[in-house]
Amino acid sequence: MNRKLFIATSISSALAACSPIGTALNNNEGFHSFLGKAQGLNHALIGTRGMAREYRDADVDRNFRTNGLPTPSDSSYQEMVARGFAPYRLVIDGAVERRRAYSLAQLRGMQQTTQITRHDCVEGWSAIGKWSGVPLRDILADVRPRADAKYAVFYCMDKDDQNTPYYESLDLHEASHPQTLLALRLNDAPLDPDHGAPVRLRVPTQLGYKSAKWVNRIEFVGSFGTIYSGHGGYWEDQGYEWYAGI
Amino acid sequence: MGQKIYRYAVATRLSHWVWVLAFGVLVSSGLQIFNAAPYLDASDKSNPARRVLSIDSPADGVGTTTIFGRTFTTTGWLGFTDDGMGGRSPRAFPGWITIPAYQDLADGRRWHLFFAWVASVCWLAWLISSAIKGNLRDMVLRPADLPKLWPMQAYYLKLRAEPPPHGLYNPLQKAAYTLVGFVIAPLVVITGLALSPGIDAIAQPLTWLLGGRQFARLWHFTSMLLLLGFFAVHTFQVLTQGVFNQMNAMISGWYRLGEHDGVGP
Numbered sequence: 001m002n003r004k005l006f007i008a009t010s011i012s013s014a015l016a017a018c019s020p021i022g023t024a025l026n027n028n029e030g031f032h033s034f035l036g037k038a039q040g041l042n043h044a045l046i047g048t049r050g051m052a053r054e055y056r057d058a059d060v061d062r063n064f065r066t067n068g069l070p071t072p073s074d075s076s077y078q079e080m081v082a083r084g085f086a087p088y089r090l091v092i093d094g095a096v097e098r099r100r101a102y103s104l105a106q107l108r109g110m111q112q113t114t115q116i117t118r119h120d121c122v123e124g125w126s127a128i129g130k131w132s133g134v135p136l137r138d139i140l141a142d143v144r145p146r147a148d149a150k151y152a153v154f155y156c157m158d159k160d161d162q163n164t165p166y167y168e169s170l171d172l173h174e175a176s177h178p179q180t181l182l183a184l185r186l187n188d189a190p191l192d193p194d195h196g197a198p199v200r201l202r203v204p205t206q207l208g209y210k211s212a213k214w215v216n217r218i219e220f221v222g223s224f225g226t227i228y229s230g231h232g233g234y235w236e237d238q239g240y241e242w243y244a245g246i
Numbered sequence: 247m248g249q250k251i252y253r254y255a256v257a258t259r260l261s262h263w264v265w266v267l268a269f270g271v272l273v274s275s276g277l278q279i280f281n282a283a284p285y286l287d288a289s290d291k292s293n294p295a296r297r298v299l300s301i302d303s304p305a306d307g308v309g310t311t312t313i314f315g316r317t318f319t320t321t322g323w324l325g326f327t328d329d330g331m332g333g334r335s336p337r338a339f340p341g342w343i344t345i346p347a348y349q350d351l352a353d354g355r356r357w358h359l360f361f362a363w364v365a366s367v368c369w370l371a372w373l374i375s376s377a378i379k380g381n382l383r384d385m386v387l388r389p390a391d392l393p394k395l396w397p398m399q400a401y402y403l404k405l406r407a408e409p410p411p412h413g414l415y416n417p418l419q420k421a422a423y424t425l426v427g428f429v430i431a432p433l434v435v436i437t438g439l440a441l442s443p444g445i446d447a448i449a450q451p452l453t454w455l456l457g458g459r460q461f462a463r464l465w466h467f468t469s470m471l472l473l474l475g476f477f478a479v480h481t482f483q484v485l486t487q488g489v490f491n492q493m494n495a496m497i498s499g500w501y502r503l504g505e506h507d508g509v510g511p
Binding site for chain 1 (some may be wrong): 449
């Protein structure tokens, strides 16, 4: 019986040691980055293929959940809101043949598409919205990324409490996906400030943090290694995967 | 003292211990991920009206768990728990059971997605190796085993003096191994994949078949509980059925037959 007690104690101790040992390993930089290797496999095997499910009008969440960084509160954003986003420009630059600065009216004048898709947050919850706007691939066709362009980096107007701005990036394959959208409208109304007005990204094939709000510049680059902390996005710089399809 | 037989091939022993490690990490990191949205809905999009489980902290210092609409106070265990940093805070599963101990969704995902690969590749390697060597025949439940299930259970319940005649594994073991290895373990992988937007885009019918993304999350959690249940029974059996013989067998491969064990293949 003592032997059984010994084994039972050993098993419970092994279970109880799981979390502290895991935490210690987690704080080891080499081990931490080794764990990140799974991302390459997931990106290669899953990637961005197929189409996100499209829903019916009846499925839409009318009060679409907001999450993440707070709505920009600086005076220039407030002024833009007050003036119906007349001063807003979406700047496209970097490795493109034709740099552009679209006004909101110009974006609204382009061919619009609508999708009713599910927004899947990395936290686990999901909400369904009806999004309308310009397919990002139409912008790509207009500005024509050069051969050295590998990624589109999306700069945003929101900042965290440390004044670190939000940003995101997609590779050109993901950026050209037919459902990757520069959304101007949510649920049959122009985007409101809390949902990323006037322009947000919508990437229904990946987790929600890819769908950056308050986008005002898209830069085409060969590598994002020198941008902010170099991981290709605000949450990526804090340890989240750049490939967010899983 | 019974006769010693070589019961477990190297691949079986190695994959067994890799799974012990991977399962521990996957449960702890999975609970870490769960903590970021500590509720489960039987629906596609989040829908509080279809909430099956919810772990909350309705007031400072109080933890509650609501299952099918019934709320229980679970302070200290669920809802308001060890925060992994020396204190207590609103947190569904306590820090002593999560990896890392403190709240960190990004790192929980990092562990989870890495060890999901470890467990899956290990399962595939074990399956191929066992199929080639023919070991699978000993452990997969067959129609001929079905009439022996109850007699075996009766023997365990001491309603019968002798177990029914059987091979290397008894019919209940075969049933458990077949269910876990070929139903629940694949289910836990499939439901995990189905709740990912990238997989949903590739295999829409899969997520739809499971009832949608939140439902897939519920199935994923449920299949984890089933695996935990197997783990509990399995550990109990090992502890009560000659623990040193069993542990030694899973390390060295050699198992000493007991008087009621089958005689081998």
